[in-house]
Amino acid sequence: MAIPATRYPSSAAEARAAAEELGLPLLVKPSEPIGFRLAFQRQAFRCETLAELDDAYAKAEPFVPMLQEVVQGSDSALYTVGSYLDRSGEALGVFCGRKLRQTPPGVGTCRVGESLWLPDLVTSSLELLRACEYVGLSQVELKRDERDGSYKLMEINPRLWQWHTLSDACGVNLPLIAYRDLTGDPPSPCTSEGVRKRWAITLLAGERTVFPRPPYVEAVFSVRDPKPGLVHLARWGLKRLRALKRTTRSAG
Template sequence: MPNAPTAVLLGDLNMLRCFAGTDVPVIVVSTDPSDITLRSRHAHRAEVIAPFTNPERALADLESIAAPLEDRPILFYSNDEQLLFVSRHRERLTRSYRVRMPSAELIEALVDKRRFGRFAQTRGLPVPRQVSSREVDGPDAALARLRLPVVIKPDVHIGWFAHAELHGAAGPRKAIVSTTADELRAHWAEISAFEPNFIAQEFIPGAEDQVFSFHAYVDTAETVRGWFVGRKVRTFPREAGISTYLELADEPRVAALGFEVLRRSGVIGPVKLDFKHDPHTGALYLLDVNARFNLWHRLGAAAGVNLPLLAYDDLAHTTHMAPVKKYATDIRWLSFGDDLRSFLRSYRPTGALDVRSWLRSLRGRKIYDVFAWDDPMPLVASLKHYATSLVRRVAGGRLAPQQLTGAP
């Protein structure tokens, strides 16, 4: 009997744990030698490759990993930088690896928010109105076409958090909301100083708990092999932050719209659709389409829908699990450190949560971003990194921005 094809994962501890307890051999690959995923016991091998900013070396490193394997391995990717790297070099990479992804043109349109806005309009997708900083002459020209409040987002998120200006007292901001014309002018000038290419988009009212995501894996026959709906419980910071507490939800309207977006967009492979519910009108708006794996899949796997394993079965022609349509909604995913910081810096100061309410919300079944009883070394490595950073901070040393452990 032939050996099972190897899964090669470009980082991401949560995705790695989707393969725990299976017979799938896994090689974890990272461009960062300090990546805590490399310390996990669930990886059969751990390899460090050149950064993607040096594509020729990174490609050669990936080819050398695949070369001695008996069968072409299956390549998994979990962020926009990895997605674009694999897509832009797919002709060469697919000689050594198996992947399932949309066309290169479609991926470029999905990752770039300016291009995505145009794509969504041509496909009749329900997106908020937006303008690009390249298309208008400043914030007042934008306001002539948009209604307040307005949210500013970068065209491409790669490198966004490297800017210290985005790490405010409350936490890292994925986007910046302006409620008045003066605020928009100030934020426009602030962002333009370090990132000239961004979009201004009408902000859909409602807190982060009105943001839902539809996750699926779609094969080449455009058959959805598995899916689930997620909801953000909390983020860091409270507004436009990274996810810290997540749950799955039974939301038929979100699921129905998710299937409709898949049909209109033609996306195959792994996909995450972000929607926001307008509590005033009841409408659902599409905010984002991500054609890649992500840490939500760990929660999905714990709830009964293991999308990375379904993807593996599709590409390896194996049957580890049948297509699944039902999932549990009584288990949550928690990034404890970021959730605690968000409570202390954002939710508690604004009166959104008190100590008792926060503690009560942590009851029930959970899985964690880093901690796992059967896989302790990533937590040990994470605590070591934190202790080193704390010592440097106390000593007055200047630190690079901390690695964030929350969900995008």
């Protein structure tokens, strides 16, 4: 499986040399993502120039940064294979889909996603997991490089992912599959092949509201569990109100 070209410099000078070798734009990503995200409220720095790289490397240095080629293409080129592999390596559940939109765009998290079955991607992702002797739930994320059409590995998340409820809506309830396998009652294998559905965060403070064609899977609002949706709605309303006040104050 192809991966984006990646270097692990241990000084600012090595980072510059790596950037000259790889070419720009580049991503500076932390090896220790949690502290980095708390410090900078983002997952990576995108650098278009060597000056930006120097600055990003200096900021990221405490978090053991790596330099990575930017896989070219829009956010809708980000594909996900979510699965549950049992101890013998059999896939008891497989979902395949892609993001349609991220927030913020470029390096972000899913805002709108859809199920879409790509057999070759499913095969290569499961092969990769089996080669790692991986057992359990996971998400393999890949990006299609528009320069040559190849799929490059973004990451393997050894857990459920943000928009996994779309998998359930497509008939692949991964947490239930895991539970049943671990309690000695494994279900027969199932996949999301042939099911086309969407998932979205409809309301997000500071961003345009999105309404994919219904019925779609809403990220937060649920009749069965209304509290998170109500809290989300209240926060969204408050932020809108504050923004409105700011605009009327600056206009006055």
